[in-house]
Amino acid sequence: MPDHNIINKYNAANIDVPDSMLNWMRSNHAGETGAVWIYMGAKCIFWNKNIQNMTNEHYETEKNHLIVMSHILPKNYHSKLLILWRILGFGLGFLSALLAIFYF
Numbered sequence: 001m002p003d004h005n006i007i008n009k010y011n012a013a014n015i016d017v018p019d020s021m022l023n024w025m026r027s028n029h030a031g032e033t034g035a036v037w038i039y040m041g042a043k044c045i046f047w048n049k050n051i052q053n054m055t056n057e058h059y060e061t062e063k064n065h066l067i068v069m070s071h072i073l074p075k076n077y078h079s080k081l082l083i084l085w086r087i088l089g090f091g092l093g094f095l096s097a098l099l100a101i102f103y104f
């Protein structure tokens with residue numbers, strides 16, 4: 001689904017974030033970034049079809065949330081540590097899925 005459709009689906013096309021909420025939104029945007037990358041890391045482990053389906057579903061949801069957050073938060077307010085959240089998120093998702101082999 002194209003980004004503009006997702007933004008419209010969430011009614012986020014004309015949202016202006018008040019200055020008092022920009023720091024909170026920065027944190028939320030960083031969290032959505034981490035969540036997307038957690039599921040990207042987990043998607044690399046294809047050992048269980050049920051887990052793979054759940055991971056794909058959650059990835060799509062978090063990706064949509066990130067698209068909306070990226071749209072409503074001005075770029076100059078994005079976290080300066082996004083690369084770190086991407087790396088750590090991917091690692092967490094990958095290792096969690098890898099270690100889950102022993103428990104599922």
